[in-house]
Amino acid sequence: MSTNDARNRAVTMKDVAAHAGVSRTAVSLVLNGRHDVTLASETRARVLQAAADLGYRPNAGARALAQQRSDWYGLVTEIVTAPFAVEVIKGAQDRASSDGKYLLIASTESDPVAESAAIERLLEQRVEGLIYAATWHRAVNVPEIAREVPTVLVNCFDAEGRYPAVVPDERAGGRRAAERLLAAGHRRIGFVNLDPGIPAAVGRREGFHAALREAGVEPDDLLEISGHATAHGGFDAAAELLELREPPTAIFCANDRMAMGAYDAIKERGLRIPRDIAVIGFDNQELISAYLRPALTTIALPFEQMGSVGVDLLAETTAGESTDTKIVTVDCPLLERSSV
Incomplete structure (x- = not known):
């Protein structure tokens, strides 16, 4: 059989054996990587060359059945x-x-x-x-x-x-966000969270609260609002926080889409980020976080x-x-x- 004929259909070990002039058993030993059986190096080389000439590919299904x-x-x-x-x-x-x-x-x-x-x-x-x-x-x-x-x-x-x-580690992520804002000197920090009850919302809130308490800052329910994970929700939540008699100097948004909405609410009031108010997000949704202006500091989901x-x-x-x-x-x- 010519090489071209072999390539027009699935090449078998029998074809490789015929092309190399060796037994099918020898071909099987070589192509299955068996080195526990003695074969002349010349035989191995002939089999490998024949397989390359004919374009032999192992039958993965058959091999899986045989080897489990x-x-x-x-x-x-x-x-x-x-x-x-x-x-x-x-x-x-x-x-x-x-x-x-x-x-x-x-x-x-x-x-x-x-x-x-x-x-x-x-x-x-x-x-x-x-x-x-x-x-x-x-x-x-x-x-x-x-x-x-x-x-x-x-x-x-x-x-x-x-x-x-x-x-x-949602809890560690929430902690890290709070610690970054605390390190920047903020003590009145707004928190725009996800829908209540889901693991990310629970963990991020727990970590956020833990970091505040360790810094001697008691969490304030007035500074926490659900933005329901959307940019629109983030805008509304940030707007509500900014209308407080004593508004926050920083806002932690539990995802980047809400942070994008918060940016709009902040800028609509003539405030500058981060000079007037800091913002930190969560997720690292790069189409948002890297292209907001200024670019968004965020906690990345790994x-x-x-x-x-x-x-x-x-x-x-x-x-x-x-x-x-x-x-x-x-x-x-x-x-x-x-x-x-």
Whole structure:
């Protein structure tokens, strides 16, 4: 068979054996990396050259069946095109690649039926484990089918506590924001929070309050308003704070979209950032934080690192090194720009 004929269809080990003039067993030993069996170096070289000449590619499915492992992890997420999801994917993919693993990615668009179907398809590909990632930090109900392989949650946690999870350290992030404003000399600090009750709102508020109390500043309910995570809500909340008899000298917004709204409310009143009032955000949504004027100092959500740590946890679990359903928190760093 000519090289061109071989390339027109899937090349088999039998084809490589015929081209190299060796047995199929020898080809199998060479192409499967078996060095525990003695073969002449010349034979190995001929097999490798024949495989290159014919464009041989191993059958990953057959190899996975034979070895009961595929070198693939599955990643299931709601919206793969969301900026934060892309960072999770990059962190997971880079970490997996360093271990010789690869990712198969499935988008589910927040549809429980689609989630189960996506996981089923990934299991059909014999993935060794699953990363289940959410676009915002919350409790989730993972489809039962995910229990068939090791599974790690990223940016979310299992409502029933069955899976290990990696989440941002919301409390430390809220603390860091308050500490930065306190270090700049502010003592009357407004806080525009997310919707009450969600993990990010609870954690960021706890950390914010802890830092204030350690500095001898008692939290003031009059200075705390929910902006409901939107720019419009941030504008309204900041406007309300600025109308107080004793307005704050700084505002901590629990996400960057609300900070963007707060900027407009501040500027509408002829005030200057940071000379008249400081603003700090949370998330590091770069399309907002880096391009506001002045650029927004913010606390970054560590999506890329969470993806990487998720793969580390999954590797431990698939190797049988850990069966803990622990929750690992990842630090949220301060990104200094120009608004404080």
